[in-house]
Amino acid sequence: MKTVTIGDVAAQAEVSKSTVSQYLNERYDYMGEKTKQRIQDAVEKLGYQPNIVARSLKQKSTKTIGVIVANILHNFTTEVTRAIEDVCHESDFHTIICNADDDPFKEKHYIEMLRAKQVDGLIIFPTGDNRDLYQKMLDGSYPVVFMDRELEGVEIPSVLLHNSKAVALAIEHFVEQGYRRIGMMTTSLKHHTTPRIERVEGYKNTLKNNEIPIHDEYIISVDSQSLQTELEELLHLEKPPEAMLAGNDLVLIETLKYVKHKGLRIPDDLAVIGIDDVSFASFYTPSITTVAQPTFKMGKAGAELLLNKIQMKKEIRNSSLRFEPTLMVRDSV
Missing domain, CATH: 1.10.260.40 (lambda repressor-like DNA-binding domains)
Structure with missing residues (x-):
């Protein structure tokens, strides 16, 4: 033809x-x-x-960006990437979304593949284990923005939540409702992921500020497939937690599965707050108190930051943009 x-x-x-x-x-x-x-x-x-390829060579731009997410199953990731796509569409840019599964090898592969396809820039939810590759992009003035995470010593601008404030909102609410034995569950800390590290630190600091003892056995950080097993052991301690903070949406889902399987009542048997305002939180029975992230604002900010770097519209400072969390009070506490 x-x-x-x-x-x-x-x-x-x-x-x-x-x-x-x-x-x-x-x-x-x-x-x-x-x-x-x-x-x-x-x-x-x-x-x-x-001929898009010919046009790209002539214009020295593919009008395309790559987005490498850590785990596409997170509600946060879905909403942020939707906002990124909206901003790019308005600016006549296309997006290619890749899921790294928190795997540094997959992340490295996707970075190299997208750059080989000559995308104009990258938004990365970094695993943290490809520092040499991040630094190489930075040294080459390649447009890149981090989302949800930052790395000490790597001067790439980041867009993320005030994670310590998010945890403080949740713990303070537990305390106001009379809870003193408060646990926290999060997914694995082995990759030193910014939000997980900051949320655990925020949990400890908020307990200290309220003169509540810190019990290391109340803090769970494991792979998602082990969460229910760990929760079973935690709730069978001699003095188990009366309240539980779920560090992200996947942890909240596993907690609610466990509660339903064991026939427990929220909040009578266990009070629950989740970080990330998942879609089902308002109509679950009882409705779930959450700490909401301004996901669409964060995604929009990340996309605009990258497009400004690509189009050289203004000088970009390599500093983090922190967004404020909001406590959504419902019936689970």
Whole structure:
């Protein structure tokens, strides 16, 4: 099947190739409506598709960014990437989304693959274990932004939550409701992931500020498949927690599964607060108190930050943007 060229469109519309090029690039300033219509009719009749690769080489831009997420199953990730895509769409940029599964090897593969495809920049939820690769991009002035995480010593701008404040809101609410034995569960800390580390530290600091003893056995940080087993052991201690903070949405889901399986009552048997305002929190019975992240604002900020770096619109400071959490009080405490 013969490839339709810009010359074929020009001949069909009875105009020059430069006029067709101006039309395809939406430069209509000196183009009459009849000329535009003839070109449009020719494009449709011939089934012409612009050569994106050739255009990218000419413009030195693919108008595409890559987004490498840590775990696409998180509610936070879904909402942030949706906001990123919205901003890019408005700016006529495309997005390619890759899921690294918190695996440094997959992350490295995706970084190399996306750069080979000549994407104009990257938004990365970093695993933290590819420092040399991050630094190489930074040294080469390649546009990159971190989301949800930051790395000490790597001067790449980051967009993330005030994680310590998020935990403080939850623990303070537990304390106000009379709870003193408060546990916390989060997924594994083995990759030193920023939000998990900061939330555990925030938990300890808030307990100290309220003169509540810290019990190490009340703090669980394991892979998601082990959460229910660990919760079983925790709640069968001689003095188990009366309240539980779920460090993210996946932990909250595993906690609620355990509660249902064991026939426990929330909040009578166990009070619960989750970080991330998941969609089911408001209509679960009882409704679940959560700490909400401004996910769409964070995604929008990350996308705008990257596009500004790509388009060199203004000087970008390599510092973090921190967003404020909000406590959504419901019936689980």
